Every structure is written in structure tokens, then in C-alpha cells.
Amino acid sequence: MSLLDLIVLNRRTATDARAGVSVPELADACVVKTCLREVQVTTRAVFDQGDVPAGSSGAGDLYLGADAYGFLLRLASGLESEIAGETEIFGQIKQCWRDYELASPENARQLRPWMQRLLQETKEIRSEYIVGLGSATYGSLTRRLLGGRPEGTTLLLGAGQLAATVLPYLDCADLRIYNRSPVRTAEMLAAARGRDSSYKTTVLEPTLEAELAAWREARDVVICIPADAERDPARVAAWRESAAARGGRILHLGIMGASGTAWEGVPRLATLEELFGMRDAQAEQRDALLARARRACLGKAQLAKLDDADGSRAGTSNHGWEDLAVFQSLGA
Ligand SMILES: NC(=O)c1ccc[n+]([C@@H]2O[C@H](COP(=O)([O-])OP(=O)(O)OC[C@H]3O[C@@H](n4cnc5c(N)ncnc54)[C@H](OP(=O)(O)O)[C@@H]3O)[C@@H](O)[C@H]2O)c1
Structure with a gap:
């Protein structure tokens, strides 16, 4: 599946509920629910069939392609959490994905390469930037x-x-x-x-x-x-x-x-x-490290766009940090 076909809907359930906004659910999406948000990961084919009311993206954010992948990386790395860098979200995503693979094997097959890549790259970001953050769990x-x-x-x-x-x-x-x-x-x-x-x-x-x-x-x-x-x-x-x-x-x-x-x-x-x-x-000193982790998510999403074909990586050692300057100058 091309990265262009990856779609993520992110709803902040707590604020949406307070605002009286209902949260429609796409049939057959992989859904990650936390106490703050609901994230639906799906393919363009499923999304296009879905009964998403017009303007429902107003109840959350809709991400496509590399932006969707970048958002998932930030989410799985804990960078979208109330306590940035917390680790529980990674376990929650893994569990939701396991459940989804059992419940919807056909759709999961499409998403699998990207989800595998996501889990691998999340580990890399965590070990490089977030493990050293000190404790804010x-x-x-x-x-x-x-x-x-x-x-x-x-x-x-x-x-x-x-x-x-x-x-x-x-x-x-x-x-x-x-x-x-x-x-x-x-x-x-x-x-x-x-x-x-x-x-x-x-x-x-x-x-x-x-x-x-x-x-x-x-x-x-x-x-x-x-x-x-x-x-x-x-x-x-x-x-x-x-x-x-x-x-x-x-x-x-x-x-x-x-x-x-x-x-x-x-x-x-x-x-x-x-x-x-x-x-x-105690956030200030963490901010600098978190900013680097976010840049790493962006960089990996840009690399994913270049590797597009099916989610498999061109090789972990191929893309060093120095490559990012190239993507930036390419405007990728
Ligand atoms: N998980 C997080 O990262 C997180 C972060 C911030 C705040 N919170 C808040 O912390 C609370 C627990 O979250 P959680 O993630 O641990 O949820 P969870 O895994 O679903 O566990 C819920 C816990 O609350 C108990 N419980 C639920 N309703 C109850 C009731 N009416 N009377 C007595 N016990 C009740 C459950 O008891 P049983 O085992 O008997 O069902 C269980 O111990 C929630 O209010 C959540 O919004 C969670």
C-alpha cells in the first residue's frame, strides 16, 4: 500500500465531548482509544467507503500520507501525550494493532508494512531521544x-x-x-x-x-x-x-x-x-530534547515518503541525520 493511501483521523474525545461534538467511527479502521483521544488509522479505500459526515474533520484532525505517518510517529513516541514522552501510549498502540489484526485481517494486511515500520521507528526515536529525558511519567x-x-x-x-x-x-x-x-x-x-x-x-x-x-x-x-x-x-x-x-x-x-x-x-x-x-x-530542559524527537519524527516521515512503495525501509543505515538537510532543501 502506498503511503499516499494512509489516513489518520485524530479526535480529542475529552474536548469534543465537552463541546457536544459526536465522534463518528469509521467501520474497519484500527482504533486507538486513550483517555484523551481517539485515533482511527485506515486506508484511503476504507475511508472513501466510510460514512463520515461532511465537516466531521472539524471534530478532529485528518492527516494524509506522510503527515499521517508523522502524526502516528509522534503519537506512538508519546509526543502527542499530555505528558510528552510517556511510554504507555506505545503499549496501547501495539495492543490495538494486535486486536485489529485479529478482527480485520484483510484491512490489516494493507496497513501492516506501515505499522511495522511505525513500531520499529518509534523504538528508534524513543531510544535516541526520549529514554534520556529523565522522569516525567x-x-x-x-x-x-x-x-x-x-x-x-x-x-x-x-x-x-x-x-x-x-x-x-x-x-x-x-x-x-x-x-x-x-x-x-x-x-x-x-x-x-x-x-x-x-x-x-x-x-x-x-x-x-x-x-x-x-x-x-x-x-x-x-x-x-x-x-x-x-x-x-x-x-x-x-x-x-x-x-x-x-x-x-x-x-x-x-x-x-x-x-x-x-x-x-x-x-x-x-x-x-x-x-x-x-x-x-520541569519542562524546560525536556523541551529541547522533545523538539529533537519531533524533528526526528518529521525526518522519518519524509524518509517514508521517499521509500514509499510498500512501507518497507530502504535500509536503516541508508539515511543518516545529515540526509535531512537534503530533504529540507528538496522541500520534501
Ligand atoms: N491511563 C492513563 O494514562 C490515564 C492518564 C490520566 C488519567 N487517567 C484516569 O485515571 C482513571 C483510570 O484510568 P485507567 O487508564 O487506569 O483505566 P482502566 O485501565 O480502564 O482502569 C479503570 C480502573 O478504575 C476502576 N473503576 C472504574 N469505574 C469504577 C467505579 N465506578 N468504581 C470503582 N472503581 C472503578 C476499575 O476497576 P475494575 O478493575 O474493578 O473495573 C479500574 O481499576 C480514569 O479516570 C482515567 O481517565 C488515566
């Missing part, structure tokens, strides 16, 4: 917001993707984990790497009583589940009752800010807003 920022190495008991709510990301960074002596589905907690712990196994870890019973008891005892609480209008008032009451006095913090990563929620006015609460604020404060 949800986990590392969480640890910093909790004041380094948390003392006493830390309660972690959730066992989904975000909780799994944060878990290795919670190097507190006594960790308690509460999740609605204990099976998922067991899976998260089984997959956990990087957390010192000598720390005490307790999985709580999935009852409201067990959760609230932990709220009263914990020094710090890290929330990796969405806001819940039903349960949150009881959580807030338990925190106010005793835990707040211990001087720890609540870090709620399921909400952008507390305004209008049960968490409004809760002492020692931080949300994604504070976490992103901390990220911004």
Missing part, C-alpha cells in the same frame, strides 16, 4: 508529589492501566491496594516489575468497609479510578475524619480538578492539574 510525578519516598501507609485505589503505571513508583513501606475487582489487582501485582518485593503489600477486600478503614489509616492516598459521585462523599468523610491529620496527601489522578466534585475543598488534595503543573515546571 505519571509514576515519577506521583512519587514527587507525594514527597519522594512516602512514609507510613499508602492506599492505592484502582488496578487498571494507570494504577499499574504508578505502582512501581510507590516505594512506601506499607502499601494497601483497593480495587472493585480483586482479580484485576492480582493481575496487576503479577505483572508488576520494579517494585521492591520486600515492601509490605496488602490487597483489601472489595467492600466499602475495608476501603473506608484504609482511608482512615493511610497517610497518603493515590486514586487511579474515575470520580464516583456515589462513593466519593464517604471517602472524603473518612479522610477528613482522621487521615488528613497525619499530614499526607491525596493524589487524585482520575480528575483534572476538584471543582464541582465531592473533592472540592478537601485538604491536602492534588489532582491531575497539580501533576501537570509539576510537569510544566
Whole structure:
């Protein structure tokens, strides 16, 4: 498949939903959904058959050919994420692609060379520019917001993707984990790497009583589940009752800010807003490296345009960085 036939639709679901914009889905596209966006990767043939309402690109961005490939490179490298350079998105894209290959083998066959190239080139960009960025992941920022190495008991709510990301960074002596589905907690712990196994870890019973008891005892609480209008008032009451006095913090990563929620006015609460604020404060030196990573994505997309035929690369050693000057002067 020619690169010219690659099409990517990018919808920022959070802002579109707030603006009341519906997000049409193309049949047979490979869809990558994150908490911020929905990206559909497809071919021109599928797109042309699709029932995309006129003007729907107003609900997002439409990329074609080399621009589509460049966008996917930035996305997979974490350069389009709220925390630029974060790694979770790469795993999400790989998983979505695996699912798509199983569900739509015929369309996947068309896209495969470009997706394989994408995964390979993302690894190259990550290892060259992003591994050296230093830590600005949800986990590392969480640890910093909790004041380094948390003392006493830390309660972690959730066992989904975000909780799994944060878990290795919670190097507190006594960790308690509460999740609605204990099976998922067991899976998260089984997959956990990087957390010192000598720390005490307790999985709580999935009852409201067990959760609230932990709220009263914990020094710090890290929330990796969405806001819940039903349960949150009881959580807030338990925190106010005793835990707040211990001087720890609540870090709620399921909400952008507390305004209008049960968490409004809760002492020692931080949300994604504070976490992103901390990220911004340390952003300057990262910016230079990220700019280089973005230029690398652009360069690789330009090379892809030259290698066009089917997505296979002309050879990784053929194109050095010095070649980019040539593309720029060619106006490619
Ligand atoms: N993933 C990210 O990169 C990211 C970044 C920023 C913010 N967030 C936010 O963090 C939260 C979790 O995201 P995630 O990516 O970890 O999602 P996920 O993988 O789907 O996991 C969702 C987690 O939330 C729990 N949960 C969902 N609804 C619940 C409810 N009504 N009551 C109690 N528990 C509930 C789930 O419990 P079960 O296992 O029992 O279903 C699971 O532990 C979301 O609010 C998301 O918007 C995620």
C-alpha cells in the first residue's frame, strides 16, 4: 500500500465531548482509544467507503500520507501525550494493532508494512531521544508529589492501566491496594516489575468497609479510578475524619480538578492539574530534547515518503541525520 493511501483521523474525545461534538467511527479502521483521544488509522479505500459526515474533520484532525505517518510517529513516541514522552501510549498502540489484526485481517494486511515500520521507528526515536529525558511519567510525578519516598501507609485505589503505571513508583513501606475487582489487582501485582518485593503489600477486600478503614489509616492516598459521585462523599468523610491529620496527601489522578466534585475543598488534595503543573515546571530542559524527537519524527516521515512503495525501509543505515538537510532543501 502506498503511503499516499494512509489516513489518520485524530479526535480529542475529552474536548469534543465537552463541546457536544459526536465522534463518528469509521467501520474497519484500527482504533486507538486513550483517555484523551481517539485515533482511527485506515486506508484511503476504507475511508472513501466510510460514512463520515461532511465537516466531521472539524471534530478532529485528518492527516494524509506522510503527515499521517508523522502524526502516528509522534503519537506512538508519546509526543502527542499530555505528558510528552510517556511510554504507555506505545503499549496501547501495539495492543490495538494486535486486536485489529485479529478482527480485520484483510484491512490489516494493507496497513501492516506501515505499522511495522511505525513500531520499529518509534523504538528508534524513543531510544535516541526520549529514554534520556529523565522522569516525567505519571509514576515519577506521583512519587514527587507525594514527597519522594512516602512514609507510613499508602492506599492505592484502582488496578487498571494507570494504577499499574504508578505502582512501581510507590516505594512506601506499607502499601494497601483497593480495587472493585480483586482479580484485576492480582493481575496487576503479577505483572508488576520494579517494585521492591520486600515492601509490605496488602490487597483489601472489595467492600466499602475495608476501603473506608484504609482511608482512615493511610497517610497518603493515590486514586487511579474515575470520580464516583456515589462513593466519593464517604471517602472524603473518612479522610477528613482522621487521615488528613497525619499530614499526607491525596493524589487524585482520575480528575483534572476538584471543582464541582465531592473533592472540592478537601485538604491536602492534588489532582491531575497539580501533576501537570509539576510537569510544566520541569519542562524546560525536556523541551529541547522533545523538539529533537519531533524533528526526528518529521525526518522519518519524509524518509517514508521517499521509500514509499510498500512501507518497507530502504535500509536503516541508508539515511543518516545529515540526509535531512537534503530533504529540507528538496522541500520534501
Ligand atoms: N491511563 C492513563 O494514562 C490515564 C492518564 C490520566 C488519567 N487517567 C484516569 O485515571 C482513571 C483510570 O484510568 P485507567 O487508564 O487506569 O483505566 P482502566 O485501565 O480502564 O482502569 C479503570 C480502573 O478504575 C476502576 N473503576 C472504574 N469505574 C469504577 C467505579 N465506578 N468504581 C470503582 N472503581 C472503578 C476499575 O476497576 P475494575 O478493575 O474493578 O473495573 C479500574 O481499576 C480514569 O479516570 C482515567 O481517565 C488515566
